[in-house]
Amino acid sequence: MKKHNFSAGPSILPETVMKQASAAVQELDGIGLSLIEISHRSKEFIAIMDRAQKLALELTGLEGKGYQALFLQGGASTQFLMTAMNLMKSKAGYINTGAWSDKAIKEAKRYGEVIEIASSKEKNFNYIPKGVKIPADLDYLHITTNNTIFGTQFHALPQTEVPLIADMSSDIFSRELDYAAFDLFYAGAQKNMGPAGTTLVIVKDSLLEKMNDDVPSMMSYAIHAAKGSMFNTPPVFPVYTSMLTLEWLKNQGGIKAIQKHNETKAKLVYDEIDRNTAFVGFAAKEDRSYMNATFNLAEGIDGAAFDALWTAADISGIKGHRDVGGYRASIYNALPLKSVQLLVDIMQKFEKTL
Numbered sequence: 001m002k003k004h005n006f007s008a009g010p011s012i013l014p015e016t017v018m019k020q021a022s023a024a025v026q027e028l029d030g031i032g033l034s035l036i037e038i039s040h041r042s043k044e045f046i047a048i049m050d051r052a053q054k055l056a057l058e059l060t061g062l063e064g065k066g067y068q069a070l071f072l073q074g075g076a077s078t079q080f081l082m083t084a085m086n087l088m089k090s091k092a093g094y095i096n097t098g099a100w101s102d103k104a105i106k107e108a109k110r111y112g113e114v115i116e117i118a119s120s121k122e123k124n125f126n127y128i129p130k131g132v133k134i135p136a137d138l139d140y141l142h143i144t145t146n147n148t149i150f151g152t153q154f155h156a157l158p159q160t161e162v163p164l165i166a167d168m169s170s171d172i173f174s175r176e177l178d179y180a181a182f183d184l185f186y187a188g189a190q191k192n193m194g195p196a197g198t199t200l201v202i203v204k205d206s207l208l209e210k211m212n213d214d215v216p217s218m219m220s221y222a223i224h225a226a227k228g229s230m231f232n233t234p235p236v237f238p239v240y241t242s243m244l245t246l247e248w249l250k251n252q253g254g255i256k257a258i259q260k261h262n263e264t265k266a267k268l269v270y271d272e273i274d275r276n277t278a279f280v281g282f283a284a285k286e287d288r289s290y291m292n293a294t295f296n297l298a299e300g301i302d303g304a305a306f307d308a309l310w311t312a313a314d315i316s317g318i319k320g321h322r323d324v325g326g327y328r329a330s331i332y333n334a335l336p337l338k339s340v341q342l343l344v345d346i347m348q349k350f351e352k353t354l
Protein backbone atom coordinates (compact mmCIF):
# COMPACT_ATOMS: atom_id res chain seq x y z
CA MET A 1 0.00 0.00 0.00
CA LYS A 2 1.37 3.39 -0.93
CA LYS A 3 1.54 6.05 1.74
CA HIS A 4 -0.19 9.41 1.56
CA ASN A 5 2.67 11.48 0.21
CA PHE A 6 2.77 15.12 1.35
CA SER A 7 6.47 15.54 0.57
CA ALA A 8 7.60 19.05 -0.43
CA GLY A 9 9.96 17.74 -3.09
CA PRO A 10 10.72 15.48 -4.75
CA SER A 11 7.05 14.80 -4.46
CA ILE A 12 4.06 12.79 -5.53
CA LEU A 13 3.41 12.06 -9.20
CA PRO A 14 0.21 10.64 -10.71
CA GLU A 15 -0.09 6.87 -10.28
CA THR A 16 -0.60 6.29 -14.01
CA VAL A 17 2.54 8.28 -14.77
CA MET A 18 4.56 6.14 -12.35
CA LYS A 19 3.31 2.99 -14.09
CA GLN A 20 3.99 4.24 -17.62
CA ALA A 21 7.42 5.61 -16.68
CA SER A 22 8.50 2.36 -15.02
CA ALA A 23 7.29 0.33 -17.99
CA ALA A 24 9.25 2.54 -20.42
CA VAL A 25 12.46 1.83 -18.52
CA GLN A 26 11.95 -1.81 -19.46
CA GLU A 27 10.66 -1.16 -22.96
CA LEU A 28 9.47 1.99 -24.68
CA ASP A 29 6.19 1.60 -26.59
CA GLY A 30 6.92 -1.88 -27.98
CA ILE A 31 10.11 -0.86 -29.80
CA GLY A 32 12.19 -3.64 -28.23
CA LEU A 33 14.46 -1.16 -26.42
CA SER A 34 14.40 0.74 -23.16
CA LEU A 35 13.78 4.48 -23.04
CA ILE A 36 17.11 4.93 -21.29
CA GLU A 37 19.11 2.82 -23.76
CA ILE A 38 18.26 4.62 -26.99
CA SER A 39 19.89 7.59 -28.66
CA HIS A 40 18.49 10.95 -27.73
CA ARG A 41 18.68 11.65 -31.45
CA SER A 42 16.46 8.68 -32.32
CA LYS A 43 13.11 9.53 -33.87
CA GLU A 44 11.42 8.07 -30.78
CA PHE A 45 13.13 10.40 -28.35
CA ILE A 46 12.90 13.46 -30.60
CA ALA A 47 9.13 12.88 -30.68
CA ILE A 48 9.10 12.75 -26.86
CA MET A 49 11.05 15.99 -26.52
CA ASP A 50 8.83 17.74 -29.10
CA ARG A 51 5.69 16.54 -27.35
CA ALA A 52 6.92 17.63 -23.90
CA GLN A 53 7.79 21.09 -25.21
CA LYS A 54 4.49 21.42 -27.04
CA LEU A 55 2.48 20.37 -23.98
CA ALA A 56 4.33 22.83 -21.72
CA LEU A 57 3.45 25.71 -24.05
CA GLU A 58 -0.08 24.49 -24.71
CA LEU A 59 -0.95 24.11 -21.02
CA THR A 60 0.34 27.58 -20.15
CA GLY A 61 -1.53 29.09 -23.12
CA LEU A 62 1.70 30.21 -24.75
CA GLU A 63 1.65 28.07 -27.88
CA GLY A 64 2.10 30.22 -30.97
CA LYS A 65 2.76 33.29 -28.84
CA GLY A 66 6.50 33.63 -29.38
CA TYR A 67 7.76 31.46 -26.53
CA GLN A 68 9.99 28.40 -26.40
CA ALA A 69 10.07 25.60 -23.86
CA LEU A 70 13.50 24.21 -22.94
CA PHE A 71 14.28 21.14 -20.86
CA LEU A 72 17.65 21.74 -19.21
CA GLN A 73 19.67 20.26 -16.35
CA GLY A 74 21.14 21.54 -13.12
CA GLY A 75 17.88 22.18 -11.27
CA ALA A 76 16.30 25.50 -10.44
CA SER A 77 19.53 26.36 -8.62
CA THR A 78 21.37 26.58 -11.94
CA GLN A 79 18.67 28.95 -13.19
CA PHE A 80 19.61 31.32 -10.37
CA LEU A 81 22.90 31.94 -12.15
CA MET A 82 21.81 31.37 -15.76
CA THR A 83 19.17 34.09 -15.55
CA ALA A 84 21.75 36.59 -14.31
CA MET A 85 24.53 35.48 -16.70
CA ASN A 86 22.26 35.84 -19.71
CA LEU A 87 20.25 38.90 -18.74
CA MET A 88 22.24 41.11 -16.40
CA LYS A 89 23.73 44.11 -18.18
CA SER A 90 24.19 46.29 -15.09
CA LYS A 91 21.47 45.85 -12.49
CA ALA A 92 18.48 43.69 -11.69
CA GLY A 93 15.69 43.77 -9.12
CA TYR A 94 14.69 40.92 -6.83
CA ILE A 95 11.73 40.54 -4.50
CA ASN A 96 12.97 38.47 -1.60
CA THR A 97 10.23 36.15 -0.35
CA GLY A 98 12.32 33.41 1.20
CA ALA A 99 15.24 31.02 1.10
CA TRP A 100 15.02 30.34 -2.65
CA SER A 101 14.88 34.03 -3.55
CA ASP A 102 17.80 34.57 -1.20
CA LYS A 103 19.83 32.00 -3.11
CA ALA A 104 18.88 33.53 -6.45
CA ILE A 105 20.04 36.92 -5.17
CA LYS A 106 23.34 35.50 -4.00
CA GLU A 107 24.13 34.08 -7.44
CA ALA A 108 22.97 37.18 -9.34
CA LYS A 109 25.35 39.37 -7.31
CA ARG A 110 28.24 37.69 -9.10
CA TYR A 111 27.13 39.28 -12.39
CA GLY A 112 26.01 42.79 -11.51
CA GLU A 113 24.19 45.02 -9.08
CA VAL A 114 21.24 43.45 -7.31
CA ILE A 115 18.55 45.69 -5.90
CA GLU A 116 16.39 44.01 -3.31
CA ILE A 117 13.18 45.83 -4.18
CA ALA A 118 11.25 44.36 -1.27
CA SER A 119 11.66 41.64 1.31
CA SER A 120 9.56 39.91 3.95
CA LYS A 121 12.61 38.71 5.84
CA GLU A 122 11.78 40.72 8.98
CA LYS A 123 8.74 38.47 9.53
CA ASN A 124 10.50 35.22 8.65
CA PHE A 125 8.97 35.45 5.16
CA ASN A 126 5.42 34.79 6.31
CA TYR A 127 3.92 37.21 3.77
CA ILE A 128 4.32 38.56 0.23
CA PRO A 129 5.32 42.25 -0.09
CA LYS A 130 2.64 44.15 -2.01
CA GLY A 131 2.24 47.47 -3.78
CA VAL A 132 5.93 47.43 -4.61
CA LYS A 133 7.24 50.18 -6.91
CA ILE A 134 9.50 48.68 -9.55
CA PRO A 135 12.22 50.99 -10.95
CA ALA A 136 12.03 51.30 -14.74
CA ASP A 137 15.78 50.99 -15.36
CA LEU A 138 16.26 47.39 -14.29
CA ASP A 139 17.48 44.71 -16.68
CA TYR A 140 14.80 42.45 -15.20
CA LEU A 141 12.73 41.76 -12.11
CA HIS A 142 12.93 38.32 -10.47
CA ILE A 143 10.25 36.82 -8.22
CA THR A 144 9.57 33.41 -6.67
CA THR A 145 5.88 32.79 -7.34
CA ASN A 146 5.47 30.15 -4.63
CA ASN A 147 7.62 29.91 -1.54
CA THR A 148 7.81 26.21 -0.87
CA ILE A 149 9.38 26.50 2.57
CA PHE A 150 7.23 29.29 4.02
CA GLY A 151 3.95 28.46 2.30
CA THR A 152 3.31 31.82 0.67
CA GLN A 153 2.36 32.53 -2.92
CA PHE A 154 1.96 35.57 -5.15
CA HIS A 155 -1.77 35.88 -5.89
CA ALA A 156 -1.26 39.07 -7.88
CA LEU A 157 1.78 39.75 -10.02
CA PRO A 158 3.89 42.89 -9.60
CA GLN A 159 3.16 45.41 -12.35
CA THR A 160 6.26 46.29 -14.30
CA GLU A 161 7.53 47.24 -17.74
CA VAL A 162 10.88 45.51 -17.24
CA PRO A 163 11.23 41.82 -18.17
CA LEU A 164 9.59 39.67 -15.51
CA ILE A 165 11.44 36.49 -14.54
CA ALA A 166 10.06 33.88 -12.15
CA ASP A 167 11.09 30.81 -10.27
CA MET A 168 7.90 28.71 -10.45
CA SER A 169 9.45 25.48 -9.21
CA SER A 170 6.70 24.67 -6.76
CA ASP A 171 3.57 26.02 -8.44
CA ILE A 172 4.05 25.68 -12.18
CA PHE A 173 0.99 24.16 -13.89
CA SER A 174 -1.04 24.45 -10.68
CA ARG A 175 -3.17 27.49 -11.48
CA GLU A 176 -4.34 29.79 -14.21
CA LEU A 177 -2.02 32.71 -14.45
CA ASP A 178 -1.21 35.32 -17.04
CA TYR A 179 1.83 33.33 -18.17
CA ALA A 180 2.33 35.83 -20.99
CA ALA A 181 3.17 38.46 -18.37
CA PHE A 182 6.49 36.66 -17.90
CA ASP A 183 9.49 36.93 -20.17
CA LEU A 184 11.09 33.85 -18.69
CA PHE A 185 10.02 31.36 -16.02
CA TYR A 186 11.58 28.17 -14.81
CA ALA A 187 10.86 25.20 -12.61
CA GLY A 188 12.81 22.22 -11.38
CA ALA A 189 10.73 19.19 -12.40
CA GLN A 190 10.56 17.52 -9.02
CA LYS A 191 7.67 19.39 -7.40
CA ASN A 192 4.81 19.33 -9.87
CA MET A 193 6.07 17.71 -13.04
CA GLY A 194 8.49 14.81 -12.86
CA PRO A 195 11.58 13.33 -11.24
CA ALA A 196 14.54 15.53 -10.34
CA GLY A 197 17.00 15.92 -13.20
CA THR A 198 15.36 18.31 -15.60
CA THR A 199 14.37 21.95 -15.35
CA LEU A 200 11.74 23.47 -17.55
CA VAL A 201 12.49 26.97 -18.83
CA ILE A 202 9.88 28.87 -20.83
CA VAL A 203 11.36 31.90 -22.52
CA LYS A 204 10.10 34.59 -24.85
CA ASP A 205 11.80 34.75 -28.25
CA SER A 206 12.14 38.52 -28.02
CA LEU A 207 14.06 38.13 -24.75
CA LEU A 208 16.39 35.52 -26.28
CA GLU A 209 17.43 38.10 -28.85
CA LYS A 210 18.53 40.53 -26.16
CA MET A 211 20.67 38.17 -24.13
CA ASN A 212 24.37 38.54 -23.42
CA ASP A 213 26.46 36.58 -25.90
CA ASP A 214 29.62 36.14 -23.83
CA VAL A 215 28.08 33.22 -21.96
CA PRO A 216 29.55 29.67 -21.81
CA SER A 217 27.63 27.34 -24.15
CA MET A 218 26.03 25.19 -21.46
CA MET A 219 24.82 28.33 -19.68
CA SER A 220 23.41 29.98 -22.80
CA TYR A 221 19.65 29.97 -23.32
CA ALA A 222 20.17 31.03 -26.92
CA ILE A 223 22.30 27.95 -27.64
CA HIS A 224 19.94 25.55 -25.88
CA ALA A 225 17.01 27.11 -27.74
CA ALA A 226 18.75 26.95 -31.12
CA LYS A 227 19.48 23.26 -30.53
CA GLY A 228 15.96 22.38 -29.34
CA SER A 229 17.23 21.38 -25.86
CA MET A 230 19.60 18.90 -27.55
CA PHE A 231 22.86 20.85 -27.35
CA ASN A 232 24.13 17.96 -25.28
CA THR A 233 22.46 14.74 -24.12
CA PRO A 234 19.23 15.73 -22.39
CA PRO A 235 18.04 13.91 -19.25
CA VAL A 236 15.87 11.47 -21.16
CA PHE A 237 14.04 9.81 -18.27
CA PRO A 238 13.02 13.04 -16.46
CA VAL A 239 11.92 14.58 -19.78
CA TYR A 240 9.85 11.51 -20.67
CA THR A 241 8.24 11.36 -17.24
CA SER A 242 7.50 15.09 -17.36
CA MET A 243 5.85 14.58 -20.73
CA LEU A 244 3.64 11.88 -19.21
CA THR A 245 2.63 14.18 -16.34
CA LEU A 246 1.79 16.99 -18.75
CA GLU A 247 -0.27 14.56 -20.83
CA TRP A 248 -2.04 13.47 -17.63
CA LEU A 249 -2.70 17.10 -16.76
CA LYS A 250 -4.17 17.76 -20.18
CA ASN A 251 -6.45 14.75 -19.76
CA GLN A 252 -7.60 16.08 -16.39
CA GLY A 253 -8.88 19.17 -18.18
CA GLY A 254 -5.67 21.19 -18.06
CA ILE A 255 -4.72 23.94 -15.67
CA LYS A 256 -8.25 25.27 -15.23
CA ALA A 257 -9.47 21.92 -13.91
CA ILE A 258 -6.43 21.24 -11.73
CA GLN A 259 -6.71 24.69 -10.19
CA LYS A 260 -10.25 23.88 -9.06
CA HIS A 261 -9.06 20.60 -7.57
CA ASN A 262 -6.15 22.37 -5.86
CA GLU A 263 -8.48 25.03 -4.42
CA THR A 264 -10.74 22.36 -2.98
CA LYS A 265 -7.79 20.64 -1.29
CA ALA A 266 -6.32 23.91 0.01
CA LYS A 267 -9.67 25.06 1.41
CA LEU A 268 -10.11 21.77 3.22
CA VAL A 269 -6.74 21.94 4.96
CA TYR A 270 -6.76 25.70 5.69
CA ASP A 271 -10.30 25.62 7.05
CA GLU A 272 -9.17 22.93 9.47
CA ILE A 273 -6.02 24.82 10.47
CA ASP A 274 -8.18 27.85 11.28
CA ARG A 275 -10.86 25.86 13.10
CA ASN A 276 -8.62 23.49 15.07
CA THR A 277 -7.50 24.83 18.48
CA ALA A 278 -4.31 22.74 18.36
CA PHE A 279 -2.83 24.53 15.34
CA VAL A 280 -2.05 27.98 13.98
CA GLY A 281 -1.34 28.80 10.34
CA PHE A 282 2.11 30.20 9.60
CA ALA A 283 1.57 32.32 6.47
CA ALA A 284 -0.50 35.51 6.28
CA LYS A 285 -3.99 34.43 5.22
CA GLU A 286 -4.18 36.48 2.04
CA ASP A 287 -0.82 35.12 0.87
CA ARG A 288 -1.38 31.45 1.62
CA SER A 289 0.02 28.98 -0.87
CA TYR A 290 -2.28 26.55 -2.64
CA MET A 291 0.64 24.12 -2.85
CA ASN A 292 2.35 24.14 0.57
CA ALA A 293 0.24 24.67 3.68
CA THR A 294 2.45 25.57 6.66
CA PHE A 295 1.17 25.39 10.24
CA ASN A 296 2.53 25.19 13.75
CA LEU A 297 1.27 23.81 17.04
CA ALA A 298 -0.66 26.33 19.10
CA GLU A 299 1.13 27.59 22.19
CA GLY A 300 1.55 24.97 24.89
CA ILE A 301 0.50 22.06 22.69
CA ASP A 302 2.75 19.00 22.58
CA GLY A 303 2.76 17.44 19.12
CA ALA A 304 4.03 13.96 20.04
CA ALA A 305 0.54 12.41 19.94
CA PHE A 306 -0.18 14.11 16.60
CA ASP A 307 3.05 12.73 15.14
CA ALA A 308 2.12 9.24 16.31
CA LEU A 309 -1.37 9.55 14.80
CA TRP A 310 -0.36 10.67 11.33
CA THR A 311 2.51 8.21 11.18
CA ALA A 312 0.13 5.36 12.04
CA ALA A 313 -2.26 6.60 9.34
CA ASP A 314 0.45 6.16 6.66
CA ILE A 315 0.82 9.88 6.15
CA SER A 316 4.32 10.83 5.04
CA GLY A 317 6.26 14.06 4.60
CA ILE A 318 4.39 16.64 6.70
CA LYS A 319 7.24 17.65 9.03
CA GLY A 320 7.90 21.38 8.55
CA HIS A 321 11.13 22.80 7.17
CA ARG A 322 13.64 23.72 9.90
CA ASP A 323 13.22 27.45 9.09
CA VAL A 324 9.54 27.34 10.03
CA GLY A 325 9.17 24.31 12.29
CA GLY A 326 5.79 22.69 12.82
CA TYR A 327 4.20 21.11 9.79
CA ARG A 328 3.96 21.56 6.05
CA ALA A 329 1.39 19.74 3.98
CA SER A 330 2.44 19.89 0.34
CA ILE A 331 -0.65 19.36 -1.74
CA TYR A 332 0.69 19.34 -5.28
CA ASN A 333 -1.37 18.58 -8.40
CA ALA A 334 -1.07 14.80 -8.11
CA LEU A 335 -2.09 14.54 -4.44
CA PRO A 336 -5.61 13.09 -4.24
CA LEU A 337 -8.36 14.79 -2.24
CA LYS A 338 -8.72 11.67 -0.08
CA SER A 339 -5.19 12.16 1.30
CA VAL A 340 -6.07 15.70 2.38
CA GLN A 341 -9.33 14.46 3.91
CA LEU A 342 -7.38 11.88 5.89
CA LEU A 343 -4.97 14.52 7.20
CA VAL A 344 -7.90 16.66 8.30
CA ASP A 345 -9.48 13.66 10.06
CA ILE A 346 -6.22 13.05 11.91
CA MET A 347 -5.98 16.72 12.94
CA GLN A 348 -9.48 16.45 14.38
CA LYS A 349 -8.70 13.18 16.12
CA PHE A 350 -5.67 14.81 17.72
CA GLU A 351 -7.68 17.77 18.95
CA LYS A 352 -10.06 15.39 20.70
CA THR A 353 -7.18 13.89 22.68
CA LEU A 354 -6.30 17.25 24.24
Ligand SMILES: *Cc1c(COP(=O)(O)O)cnc(C)c1O
Nearest residue numbers: 075076077100148167169170188
Ligand atom coordinates in the same frame (compact mmCIF):
# COMPACT_ATOMS: atom_id res chain seq x y z
C1 LIG B 1 12.84 23.17 -4.69
C2 LIG B 1 12.99 24.56 -5.12
C3 LIG B 1 14.19 25.04 -5.69
C4 LIG B 1 15.43 24.20 -5.81
O1 LIG B 1 15.38 23.42 -6.91
P1 LIG B 1 16.64 22.49 -7.35
O2 LIG B 1 16.07 21.83 -8.56
O3 LIG B 1 16.91 21.55 -6.21
O4 LIG B 1 17.78 23.37 -7.63
C5 LIG B 1 14.23 26.35 -6.10
N1 LIG B 1 13.17 27.16 -5.99
C6 LIG B 1 12.00 26.74 -5.45
C7 LIG B 1 10.86 27.68 -5.35
C8 LIG B 1 11.89 25.43 -5.01
O5 LIG B 1 10.74 25.01 -4.46
